Amino acid sequence: MFQRTCKTAWVCSHQIRSRAQAIKIQTMERPNLKKYIHSSNSSGAPTSSSENQEAGCEKKSHQGPSDFEPRPVLHTRASAYRMGSVNSRRDSSQFIFRLHKYYPMAPKVLVVGSGGVGSIAALALTLNGKSETTLVVRSDYDKVIKNGYTVHSVTYGDLENWRPKHVSRSVEEAARDFGPFDYVVVTTKNIPDGSMTCEDIIRPAVSPSTTIVLIQNGIGIEKPMFEQFPGSVVLSGISMIGSSNRNCVIENSHKDHILLSPFNNPSISKDIAQDKLKEFASIYQNDDRSINEIDLEEDSRRSRWAKLVYNCVMNTTCAMTGLDVNRCQINDANRALFEPAMNEVMAIAKSDGVELGEGPKQKFLHIGDGLFYSPSMLIDVQKGQLMELEIILGNPLRIARENGVETPVLSVLYQLLKMKQFKLRESMGLVKVDESLYKGKDSYEYPGIFAASNKKAE
Secondary structure, eight states: OOOSOBSOEEEOOSBOOOSSTTEEESOBSSSOGGGGOOOOOTTOOOOOHHHHHHTTOOOOSSSSGGGSOOEEEEEOTTOOSBOSBEEOSSOSSOOOOEEEEEOTTSOEEEEEOOSHHHHHHHHHHHHHTSSEEEEEOSTTHHHHHHHOEEEEETTTEEEEEEBOSEEESSHHHHHHHHOOOSEEEEOSOOOTTSSSOHHHHHGGGOOTTOEEEEEOOSSSTHHHHHHHOTTSOEEEEEEOOOEEEETTEEEEOSOEEEEEEEOOOTTSOHHHHHHHHHHHHHHHSOSSTTTEEEEEOSOSHHHHHHHHHHIIIIIHHHHHHOOOHHHHHHTTHIIIIIHHHHHHHHHHHHHTTOOOOSHHHHHHHHTTTTTOOOOHHHHHHHTTOOOOHIIIIIHHHHHHHHHTOOOHHHHHHHHHHHHHHHHHHHHTTSSOOOGGGGTTSOGGGHHHHHHHHHHHHO
16 A cells, blocks of 8 residues: 655745655655656646656556556645645745645545635645545636636635646536546535526536535525435535635635535435535545634534525625615615614524524624625626525525515515516526517516416527
């Protein structure tokens, strides 16, 4: 068995152009280490199988880098599988790199969604070195392959030309080239009334043994997954990170912190779900909890409802008005709108078996004092993008109706935003209005006419 430790290994350079460069090995249990150090090509693009064979790596019968013999990979909190230069915010002098190895049995993880949350998730998984990570990058694929990402992270450090081990244009391509996957981590926006649902997006990569990790907003997001993938464990991830990805520049201002728990799937044993929960936490969580942190919870509902106290109210109001949070508060939104709407969210949560208390409300009323920041739904509106309206506000209101909870404020917000979303969907060609169908009809009949005509169009 390949020995897991080397006696001395270090790197003394700020500019790391390949893993074979600038690594000093004094003694090691297994000889001929050079055979296992896999260098990137000059462009930094993923190396092909033929290039691997030329480098002296004997490829086995199955496709994919994990099927090579175990090989060491440079790894630290401020490094990755491939990078250009590294500049740690903590250490301005040397960098001490630990030597890690990828093993053929390492779990394969696919990250779907390369925004601020997804890119940092791929970074965390890569740095921890306990899994083989693939990131799906759609619109920025060519940029990432050529130049990688620039990362400015409060805990992971500053990186240039970074990318994970594998990058794919689509889920289909990732499944074909690097699957099957043990975990599919979904960080995309969840928009069931968009062009494609999350379950349809990830379908090519999900096998009966795949665990699905939903690092997304909202409530009730697990139900479509249970229906479409009844044999899969589905985990809930609530990200507390502050991170954005603009033009392949990742700004990460708060520590990577995830609240992780299993969704209660009646067709899956709780013991199996707990095993998958602990395994995913182990491959994501760095040994140093100051770098990233995963907190395990028994039930996701409390954390999800607590976050909805903010998202159902402030996120939606800002999207509707076009104002940032503090400008809403200048207009007395705390008393006139935010507090009454938050009380409604808390009442719905209570009807769902979750008692929140006053803590979340007071926290979110003051969390952005003086910051004049724009929530995510407002940014979506400004960019002309669809909002996560249904999973943030629509699903809670459906629970309210089922449980007989009155929601006058939230219901008005939802109806107004639904019309705003309708305008976007129509402009994108997702829905069509044939005006001739409505002539001579009672306007109360319009919803039924629209539903019938668009169902036929589908």
